[in-house]
Amino acid sequence: MERNSRTKLKVVVAFVLGVIIALCGTFAVVNFGGFEIVHGDSRGILRNVVRDYGNLPEILKLIKTKSIFKFDDAKARDDAYKAIVDSLGDEYSQYMTAEETKEWEALLNGEFSGIGISFSKNKDGKYQVSEVFPKGPAEMAGMKPGDLILSVDGKTYDSIEEMSSHIKGESGTKVKLVLMRDGKETTVEMVRATVKEKTVSGKVMDDGTGYIRISSFEEGTADEFEAQLNSFENQGIKKMILDLRNNGGGYTNEGIRIADLLLKEGTITYMEDVEGKRQYFNSDVRATKIKYVVLVNENTASTSEILTAAIKDNGGGKIVGTTTFGKGIVQENIKFKDGSSLKLTVMRYYSPKGHAIHKKGIKPDVEVKPDTEGRVDNQLEKAVELLK
Numbered sequence: 001m002e003r004n005s006r007t008k009l010k011v012v013v014a015f016v017l018g019v020i021i022a023l024c025g026t027f028a029v030v031n032f033g034g035f036e037i038v039h040g041d042s043r044g045i046l047r048n049v050v051r052d053y054g055n056l057p058e059i060l061k062l063i064k065t066k067s068i069f070k071f072d073d074a075k076a077r078d079d080a081y082k083a084i085v086d087s088l089g090d091e092y093s094q095y096m097t098a099e100e101t102k103e104w105e106a107l108l109n110g111e112f113s114g115i116g117i118s119f120s121k122n123k124d125g126k127y128q129v130s131e132v133f134p135k136g137p138a139e140m141a142g143m144k145p146g147d148l149i150l151s152v153d154g155k156t157y158d159s160i161e162e163m164s165s166h167i168k169g170e171s172g173t174k175v176k177l178v179l180m181r182d183g184k185e186t187t188v189e190m191v192r193a194t195v196k197e198k199t200v201s202g203k204v205m206d207d208g209t210g211y212i213r214i215s216s217f218e219e220g221t222a223d224e225f226e227a228q229l230n231s232f233e234n235q236g237i238k239k240m241i242l243d244l245r246n247n248g249g250g251y252t253n254e255g256i257r258i259a260d261l262l263l264k265e266g267t268i269t270y271m272e273d274v275e276g277k278r279q280y281f282n283s284d285v286r287a288t289k290i291k292y293v294v295l296v297n298e299n300t301a302s303t304s305e306i307l308t309a310a311i312k313d314n315g316g317g318k319i320v321g322t323t324t325f326g327k328g329i330v331q332e333n334i335k336f337k338d339g340s341s342l343k344l345t346v347m348r349y350y351s352p353k354g355h356a357i358h359k360k361g362i363k364p365d366v367e368v369k370p371d372t373e374g375r376v377d378n379q380l381e382k383a384v385e386l387l388k
Contacts, residue, residue, distance in 0.1 A: 081340075090345050092331055094161060098339030103165050108218050108250065114168040115141075115175065116195045118216060119149060120160065120248040120299060123325075127163060130246035130299055131215045133197055137190040145246060148180040168192070199250075200224035202231070209384060210240030210290065214258075217250030217303040222257035229261060229288060239387040241380065243295045245321065249302025252330055252349075256281050259310040262317075263287050267352040268310040271330060274346070283310075292317040293383040296364060301325035308362050309351035319364040320383050328358030 063071050081095040096104060106112045116136020122128040127149040132139050149163065150156070153176050157163040167175060169192050176189045199221045202212045210232040214221065232240060242262075249255075259268045260283040270280045294317055296308055305324050312319050330347040350356060366386065368379045 078340075085342065085344075088345075091159070092327075092329060092343070093345050094159065094343045096161065096341050096343065100161065100165060101335065101339055101341040103168060104161065104341075104343075112168055113171040113192055113194050115143075115177075115190050115192060116197075117143060117167075118197075118248065119164075120246075120301065123298060127160070128299070130248060133195060136195050137193055141188045141190045143177075143179065143188065144181070146181070150178040150180055150185065152177055198224070200228055202228040204232075204235070204237065205384070207384065208237070208239075209387060210237040211243065212240060213243040214247055214304075216247055217252075217254040219251065219254070221250070221254040222261075225258050226261060229290070232290060233288065237290060239291045241293050241295060241383045241387070242317075243380075244300045244304045244308060245295050245297040245379070246299045247301070247304040248299065248325075249304055249327065252303050252306065255303035255307045259283060259307050261288060262292070263310060263314050266314045269306045269349050269352065271347040271349045279347075283314075287316075291387060293386050294319050295379055295383055296321040296324050296362070297370070297379075298322050298361075299325060300362075302327040305357050305362055306349060309355065309357060312362065312365065313352040313355075318366060318383075318386050319362070320366045320368055320386065321364050321379050322367060322369060323363050324357075324361040326357060326359050326361035328356060328360070 060076075078095070078097050085093050085095045103112070115138040116133035117129050117138045118131040118133075119127050119129045129138075129143060129145055129147040129149065132143050132145060149167075152163060152166045155166070157166065167177070169175060171192055171194050173192050174189060175192060176187060179186050179188060197215070197218070199215050199218050200212065201215075202210065205211055212225065212228055212232075214225065256268050263283040264287045265285045266283055268281045268283050270278050272278050294308060294311055296304070296319060300308065300321075301324065305327065308319060308324060311317055328349055329345045330349055331343045332346045333341055333343050335341045348356070348358060351362075366382060368382045371378050
């Protein structure tokens with residue numbers, strides 16, 4: 001009986017230890033007399049897991065021996081990880097499988113197989129198209145910014161990541177979307193293709209004003225912006241418009257680098273973690289001499305708001321449009337050895353003057369609501385007027 005009890009205890013400890021290692025990384029383990037002994041800070045974590053999840057081994061045993069339904073170990077593990085993260089009640093924190101992580105990284109790097117759109121959740125919780133990439137399947141099918149995505153291949157999804165992963169797929173395969181535009185539903189079917197997103201586009205307008213649009217902040221966005229800014233400076237452009245409308249964010253460091261190009265010496269933003277520790281990000285004395293105005297709207301979010309707040313508080317240029325989305329928190333992406341990852345909200349960020357942005361957004365210096373009929377871009381017109 002004693003031998004059986006010790007064997008069962010060892011199985012339970014090994015199982016729980018396996019869960020810990022999968023969730024938390026590598027632990028200091030010593031083999032002693034056939035037992036694996038955890039030491040150091042890991043002991044406290046092990047005790048907590050045994051305390052909080054002590055029923056887990058028994059539940060698994062009962063399911064595997066008594067349930068009439070098929071049990072999938074991999075799916076159960078992934079579902080458990082997702083459920084733990086979902087219990088935070090934070091829509092921005094997420095556990096991603098190895099496959100989901102690979103797709104997410106490809107999206108952030110600007111290259112993927114899909115239909116050529118970016119979208120985000122609007123204030124009503126609906127999925128709204130913010131960008132349609134030129135010459136992509138979506139543009140060819142007639143999709144436009146502002147379209148609401150109701151379903152993908154007849155299914156609805158609870159998160160942006162889930163919907164995005166089902167819109168993307170192998171190049172050459174078909175996907176069907178149900179859209180809502182001006183209160184009317186329409187169905188479009190497209191063939192997926194390899195899409196390379198260019199996050200920065202620029203041009204010189206008829207009156208000599210430079211125009212730069214940033215669609216998102218991905219790897220290389222700051223380099224693209226700097227190249228476009230240098231081009232304007234070399235052409236002798238004296239004024240420009242920076243369009244951040246419908247930009248849902250992305251890599252924070254890319255936005256901070258761009259702020260440094262636009263602002264003289266000062267604070268760009270500071271971030272605060274769970275312990276109240278602050279990290280400051282500052283610009284140096286070098287800054288463009290081009291006068292500029294920034295365009296924002298209710299879908300300007302996250303990294304776009306870091307950049308907008310930095311410009312507003314430092315007096316870099318006027319902000320024109322409508323109040324921004326209000327995502328003032330930062331996620332850290334933690335990748336595990338099996339390729340899966342955890343996207344976890346770890347900090348709040350604030351404007352240089354200490355204004356909270358989360359759930360509040362940034363009010364523009366000059367509020368201009370868009371033309372309801374979409375006949376003219378009156379926000380852009382106002383920006384041009386302010387630069388005269």
